[in-house]
Amino acid sequence: MSTIHDVTPGAGAGASASAPAPAGVTEVLDVDDVGGRVERTRLPSGLRVLTETMPGVLSATIGIWVGVGSRDESDALAGSSHFLEHLLFKGTRTRGALEIATAMDAVGGEMNAFTAKEHTCYYANVLASDLPLAVEILGDLVTDALNTAEDLESERTVVLEEIAMRDDEPADAVHDLFSETLFGGTPLGRSVLGTVESIEALTRDDVDGWYRGRYAVPSIVVAAAGRVTHEQVLDLVQRAFGERLAGRADPAPLRAGEDAVLDRPARATGLISRRTEQTHLLLGGLGIGRHDERRHAAAVLETAVGGGMSSRLFQEIREKRGLVYSVGSALTHYAGTGTFSVYAGCSPKRVPEVLRLVREELASVAADGLTAEEVARGRGQLRGGLVLGLEDTGSRMTRLGKSELAHGEYVPVREVLARIDAVDTEQVRAVAAELLTRPTCLAVVGPYRESDLDRL
Numbered sequence: 202m203s204t205i206h207d208v209t210p211g212a213g214a215g216a217s218a219s220a221p222a223p224a225g226v227t228e229v230l231d232v233d234d235v236g237g238r239v240e241r242t243r244l245p246s247g248l249r250v251l252t253e254t255m256p257g258v259l260s261a262t263i264g265i266w267v268g269v270g271s272r273d274e275s276d277a278l279a280g281s282s283h284f285l286e287h288l289l290f291k292g293t294r295t296r297g298a299l300e301i302a303t304a305m306d307a308v309g310g311e312m313n314a315f316t317a318k319e320h321t322c323y324y325a326n327v328l329a330s331d332l333p334l335a336v337e338i339l340g341d342l343v344t345d346a347l348n349t350a351e352d353l354e355s356e357r358t359v360v361l362e363e364i365a366m367r368d369d370e371p372a373d374a375v376h377d378l379f380s381e382t383l384f385g386g387t388p389l390g391r392s393v394l395g396t397v398e399s400i401e402a403l404t405r406d407d408v409d410g411w412y413r414g415r416y417a418v419p420s421i422v423v424a425a426a427g428r429v430t431h432e433q434v435l436d437l438v439q440r441a442f443g444e445r446l447a448g449r450a451d452p453a454p455l456r457a458g459e460d461a462v463l464d465r466p467a468r469a470t471g472l473i474s475r476r477t478e479q480t481h482l483l484l485g486g487l488g489i490g491r492h493d494e495r496r497h498a499a500a501v502l503e504t505a506v507g508g509g510m511s512s513r514l515f516q517e518i519r520e521k522r523g524l525v526y527s528v529g530s531a532l533t534h535y536a537g538t539g540t541f542s543v544y545a546g547c548s549p550k551r552v553p554e555v556l557r558l559v560r561e562e563l564a565s566v567a568a569d570g571l572t573a574e575e576v577a578r579g580r581g582q583l584r585g586g587l588v589l590g591l592e593d594t595g596s597r598m599t600r601l602g603k604s605e606l607a608h609g610e611y612v613p614v615r616e617v618l619a620r621i622d623a624v625d626t627e628q629v630r631a632v633a634a635e636l637l638t639r640p641t642c643l644a645v646v647g648p649y650r651e652s653d654l655d656r657l
Contacts, residue, residue, distance in 0.1 A: 227431070231613040239601070239611060240431040247419030247450035248442065251601040251611070252434045253426040255594060261332045261427030262594040263434075264324035265343050266602040268420040268453055271395075272318045272388040272460070272535075280395015281403065281411045283316040284360055288408060289323070290314070291352035293345040296338070304338060312338070316393050319456065319535060320606055326595055329428035333437055340441025343421070348412055350405040357400060364394050371473075371481045371646040372546065378471045379483040379542060379644035385467025388460050389535060418445055420453040422605045426597035455609050458490060458537015466642035470654040473646045480549045480647030484559055485542025486639040491534035491607055497620045498628040499541075499636060503532045505571050505579040506562070507543055513562050514543065522558075524551050536607075541636055549647055556643075556657060567637035570630030583621050587614065
């Protein structure tokens, strides 16, 4: 459903009340039978604002999404996006770090941020009555941060501690190692955190320059969900961004994914040698991009193979043989590419058998596909997980922001459910025959030497 009309937001800070901002284009994207409503406005400046009205709740979540992440960085600037996410909370021209923190604590709200390979998000969850405060503070962080040299030095230590914490958690470290092994020196191969060397070398000019150059209005999406109206959020956002909404620009184009065109893993193996009681493994290869029409069939496949307690990998390796505590598969989608991987954690002496069983199951599914019962169960698990995962305002806001940044469109939940329901055994068989026969790589964190990897 899409109804389009023009809208002129109220005059914002720095704008003349007699010269309102140019009108944007607002679309009603979806309306449900209990009063929920999804709307989007694209302002002439390139800023996009999306809202989902949820009449049955008393809270609201607001997120400011910036289309920049570690995938955009050079080797020299590795970790800049994540470093900047930390630094923005240190202060603006009108608020210090303590004022930012106490303002949100005073109303019982939660404010945080996260950085991924392709985007950064700043968000706040508050009572609906405190939404104006949340929009004002987040807008201030994103548009008016100081990024002083003094704050950079204090936060540098924090980021280095975060890298150390990741290194102390083998289950976390193996995921970054897998990306590095699979994607090599491409931007997707680098950790979002950067390296100790790159973080130690970053200067104030590096990080502030990243902020000034990358946090442009056309690259920003504002999403809100909860007890809100679109007009309310649009007015609050316009006031928060003020004069930065002047001028005209098209929204930033969708990523093409041309920076990670691979046909096989960059390396066969990756190892972090460490004395651990448990070995952590990730076996996998290249998957499919997020715009691939087969992604719903691939999701059903992954769910049945290793997505739950009834999956093949869980039943064969944990339930029947008791070889692991944790085993499962995962699909990750990026622009132009993706990953399919299987994780397992087990005693070092059991690693060869666990890997053998994983490879046998993947080969069996690649050759024969899944049964009709497995496909039906996979569809049901996906449907339930999707709907149950959208019960709170934060998940609804996240879906809005990701949909706009990654796909440039909003697909109603009922349509996504219909696409999942349309997946059949032949579609799953076809995607399995391709996905599970691609070359794989193995990432290992455990008590091994490089020479040991050959036998694994």
